[in-house]
Amino acid sequence: MLELDAEHVHNLSKRVKELSGDDVTHCIQCGKCSGGCTVAPDMEEIPSRIMRFIQLNMKERALTSSMVWTCSSCLTCTARCPEGIDIAKVMNVLRMMCLAEGYTPKEKHIHVFNRLFIDMIKKYGRVYELGLMVQNNMMAMTPFRDIGLLPAILKKRKIGLLPHKVKALGEVKELFKKGQTFYKRMKVEGWK
Amino acid sequence: MTESSHHENIELLTYSEVIDVKGFVGNFDVTIRMRPRSVDMSRCTGCGDCLTKCPAKVPSEADQGLGTRRAIYKPFSNAVPNVPVIDRDHCIYFTKGKCQICQKVCKAGAINYEQEETIRTEKFGAIIVATGFSLFDISKYGEYGGGRYKDVITGLQLERMIDPNGPTGGRLVRPSDGKPAKSVVFVQCVGSRDEVKGMAYCSKVCCMYTAKQAILLKDHFPETQSYVFYIDIRATGKNYEEFILRAQREYGVVYLRGRVSKIHDPGDKLEVYGADTLAGESVKINADLVVLASAMVPNPDARDLARMLNIPYDSYGFYSEIHPKLQPVESITRGMFIAGACTFPKDIPDSVMMGSAAAAKVCTLFAADELTVEPKLAEVAVDKCVGCFNCVDVCPYDAIQKDTVSGRNVARVIQTLCQGCGNCASTCRSGALDVKGFTDKAIYAQISAPFEADEEEENAYAGA
Structure with missing residues (x-):
């Protein structure tokens, strides 16, 4: 009630x-x-x-x-x-x-995926698809999920084997810094 | 009100009652009972000395029982005329034979205990019935305390409470202990939209006045929090929807979609149990004050009055118009108009509109030199009438009178009253009464036409 x-x-x-x-x-x-x-x-x-x-x-x-x-x-x-x-x-x-x-x-899996996605952006400034797939599968304890699709995806050059970085990675980092302070303040401030 | 009391063409008869109406449009004979006020209206200056000196205290009707009035009183502070009246049922002089304080303090010598009721009969051309409404009796709702919990009040009581000249001097308090009320729960549809305990209809005004009261409470007493339990918000007037949204957004009134199931009084604060169907959750609120929006219902004596005036009414007791859309202010009796909440629950703008419409209808009626009537009227064939006067008994409009033509008693139809219903025509034993255009002969011909044998058709069958 x-x-x-x-x-x-x-x-x-x-x-x-x-x-x-x-x-x-x-x-x-x-x-x-x-x-x-x-x-x-x-x-x-x-x-x-x-x-x-x-x-x-x-x-x-x-x-x-x-x-x-x-x-x-x-x-x-x-x-x-x-x-x-x-x-x-x-x-x-x-x-x-x-x-x-x-x-x-x-929804833990969704949270984990979000986490990995954001971390990847922080690191490269863009998504490293293969890494994200592998990491996500590991975290979800289903390491071989969708593995059969990999050859076809690679053959069609849908995703790259190696990660790429964006040029202005500094600016991306700056954004994350701002976000962090906002989030930290949110934690500290608190409310009822 | 004050303006109309000074108008040269308006005579205001207060503390009076219509006891009989005879006649028809343009010729109504109205009998009025003028009850004894016990105060000489021509002498009273309205100083109000008597109102403060009278020792007899009675629960005030105007303050909805929250305050008291004296036995000599004015119904409310702005009452017109500004002349008090003695309530003989509670006056000490009238009940016990002693006191007369009001007579002693009255400088104008206006108190007159010997005044008697007078009856006068006057002619009027048209009548507008605008007798208003009453409130649904909340004692039927045992689950809301049934009137036993002092802190469960009606919307009208709250209205009195927040009036600076009201019984609490404009303070928002709990009637039980006089402490200020902080948490106020409004319950909509108490008696409305309830086919088991109350009325099936929507009372129309409660959504808006509840929002108004919740806004006023927040304005006057910022520390209060109002909650409104509703089934649907019906805000279908000019700027009404915006008003509701303002209550929710600017004034933080919490609207909960559901009906309150029970109000419990454990001793200190009232516990209100309801639900919010939008969140799918049952809700409990500790409230200082619960305000019930009780339904608008017809006056208890509405049916008696309707029978006297010959106005039809519906199953609730609301007066019926000829046509709800096209003739909303006309009653079935010519020259008799209805306006306001005596026809159905309605708010102030609607009542004003209806009152203006009825007044305009009367003006139109009086402005014409002749009356147009529907051709569909009953007619007496004087040579056939045997004077049994069965028709007089069955006529719902009192449109048939006894008349004498060359020494014989015959019936006569008053054309302005007759509505052409045909009751008399079907009752008349000698066939003297017929509705024009619907004579017995014509109707028989119409009925028998389909059954008359078609010669050609019959021959065709015979040949086959």
Whole structure:
């Protein structure tokens, strides 16, 4: 049972607004985001319900939902929202909050993939596909998954054997530095 | 109100009651009972001395029982006319024979205990019925405390509470202990949209006044948090939707989509149990004050009045118009108009519109030198009428009168009252009454036409 009290009822929506700039209290629960969501049909919670969790300060439910991690950031919801809420961005913020607050991500594999992807960007400034595939398979304990596809992919030159770096790697690093400070501040500041 | 009381063409009859209406459009004979006010209206200056000196205190009707009034009182502070009235059921002089304090303090000598009820009958051309509505009795909802919990109040009571001249002087308090209320829960649709305990219809105004009250509370008492339990928000007027959104966004009113299931009173704060179906979660709120948006219902005496005025009413007791879309202010009786919430729950703009429409209809009626009537009227063939007057009994519009033609008693139809329903025509034993264009002869001819044998057709069958 959800117990609402006057002091805290707006906490989560305020926090999300601080972090994303989007006011989720504007959500009128029309469900247009959920109707167009590419992953919602396979989820327990739909995007509009996540927005409702934020409106009613249901932190636990919002941060531990698998929807938050499964969201593929296709931005269909953002493009269609009649209230102009950037829902995909809000989902992103929820992912950050989930990690900063020490919750276990509901979808571990997706979290691991995200982690590896980001690390790769940090290292090369772009994706090293083969490395990402191998590392992801290792982390997921399925080392030989999709291995049969490799010769064909290599033959068609879809991916390279060796990693490539972007020229302006310094600028990419700079971006990451900014992100880190934001994330650290998020952890330190805290909120109720 | 004040303006109309000064208008030269308007006579305001307060503390009076219509007890009988006879006649028809342009010729209504209205009998009015003027109840004894016990205060001489021509002498009273409206100083209000008596109102403060009267020792008898009674729960105030205007303040919805939250405050008290005296036995000599004005219904509310801005009442027109500015003359008090003595409530004889509670006045100490009238119940026990002693007191007369008001008479002693009245400098104008306006108090008159001997005033008696007067009855007057006057002629009127048209009548507009705008008798308003009552509120649904919340005691039917046992799960909300049924009126036993002092901190569970109606929207109208809250309205009185936040009035600076109201019973609490504009302070938002818990009626049980007078402490300030911080957490306020509004419950919509109490009696509305409930086919088991209440009314099937939507009362229309509650969504908006609840939002208004929630905004006012946040404005006047910033530390309050309001929650609104609703089934649907019905905000279909000019700027209404925006108003609701403002309550949610600017004033932080929390809207929860669901009906409150139970209110429990463990002693200190009320526990409100409901649900938010949008989050799919049951909800519990500790509240200082719960405000029920009770349904708009017809007045308890609406049916009696309707029968006296010959106005049809629906199963709830709301007055029926001739046509809900095209003739919304006209009753079936010519010259009798209906306006406002006595026809159905409606808000102020709608009531104003309807009142203006009814007034304009009366002006149109009076401006014409002649009345146009529908040709579909009952007609008496005087030579056939035997004077049994069965028709008089069956006419729902009192449109048939007894008349004498060359010494014989015959029926006469008052054309302005007749609506052409045909009750009299089917009742008339001697066949003297017919509705024009629908004579018995014509109807018989129409019915028998399809059954008349077609000669050619019959021959064809015979040949086959």
